[in-house]
Amino acid sequence: MTVSTARCKNIMESCFELYGMNRMGRMVTTSRSLFFLLLLLLLFFCVTLAALLPIAAAAEHDAVVKRLQEYLRIQTAHPDPDYTLVSDFLLSLATSVGLEARSWEFVKEKPVILLSWNGTHPSLPSLLLNSHTDVVPAQKEKWIYHPFSATQDAEGNIYGRGSQDTKSLGMQYLEAIRNLKAQGFKPARSIHVSFVPDEEIGGKDGMGAFVTSREFQALNVGIAMDEGLASSEDSYNIYFQERSAWKLIIKATGAPGHGSKLYDNSAFQNLITSLQTIYSFRESQIELLRSAARLEGEIISINNVYLTAGTPTPTGFVMNLQPSEAEAGFDIRVPPSADLGDLWRRIREEWAPASCNLTHTFTQSDPQDKGLSTQGTSRDDLQPWWALLKEAVYKANRTLGDLVIRPSATDARYLRNMGIPAFCFSPMANTPSLLHDHNEFLNVAEYIKGIAVYEEIVRAFASYADPVDFNQPVHCNH
């Protein structure tokens, strides 16, 4: 036998051994061959898993997107929101996530839905995650896609009324909880996810009715999260107070007359005198913004939302008649620090003085609401939650801006008015703020990152045990 033949034989023997066979073809159970067999099996298992995992992840991703789209497709715009469909949708989601579901009509046909995950230490004050189910109307002819189609474009942007305000947030809460459950997390505090109606029309019959109920009291809410605003930058916006919304109507009366006649004290002249004073005040506030002396939540904004006057005909207006009445509607936003006495005086004496035949009324936001919404959670009330929140967002590899005053209103004002600290935070960064605008959208990747952020927040808040509230050891499932 030559050297090369001998080597060849040895190699063949090794190969047979590898497959557990000797030269006679009988099975030989050597520990080496068993090891290799197991290694092969393991390799097969890993390859199969590696092939299947992305398929499962893609299916899960699709399911997450579908749930958001389904919610966005429910028509909940005022004046005719379909709260019945929303209730059915949310109650069925509660079952799939494994949450206890309750629904109350504190006001008929305006359901408040509450989905709860009971904590291991239910005596601890609970965490409330709030969003609203209603949306503002949308002019479909001004949108690229139908505002209730929830169309996803090639870049992954999902268009829909409510995609920022606030259907995405409601779904992110539930997706985060779904994931935490899958990870085996056990909250120490109970977590309640509320879906309330009518926020966009003042919230009186929604959160307003809910916070004054016995059912709400029984929840013993210690900390709440509500809607924030998208940030066009890399860091998220976060709010701890908000401006209150006043809805002012100014009416002018004046002498009617022929369209050709020039005279003083026409209704339009009186209204325009008022508008000039208002617009010069408005300019002073814009200047504070321009010069960066104040942030948007720190100035008083006033904007016209309608103007009405004239004598209508079936095809337009009578064109040679000066009307005896003219009216303007305004949206005013008032920061908590504003001198309310001064604003009242301004309205009475400068914007709608009786001497110019002007009168004013308020709609939707009543004087009580002004008192209510100017009360904010102080920075002190927000400890330890603010520290926990910052850490949670950091853990999710995202960044958070400073705590500031939100320019527009939310239902959090009802909670703060009950003494409950509340943050307004929607995890939407690198996103233009398009709430109430045409073509409201949210990118799906940003939406999914937001779920991870809320996972960390819920984990941190629900695990936190204040020694004052609680003197037994809490199992914190970090």
Ligand SMILES: [Zn+2]
């Ligand atoms: Zn909103």
Ligand SMILES: [Zn+2]
């Ligand atoms: Zn809104």
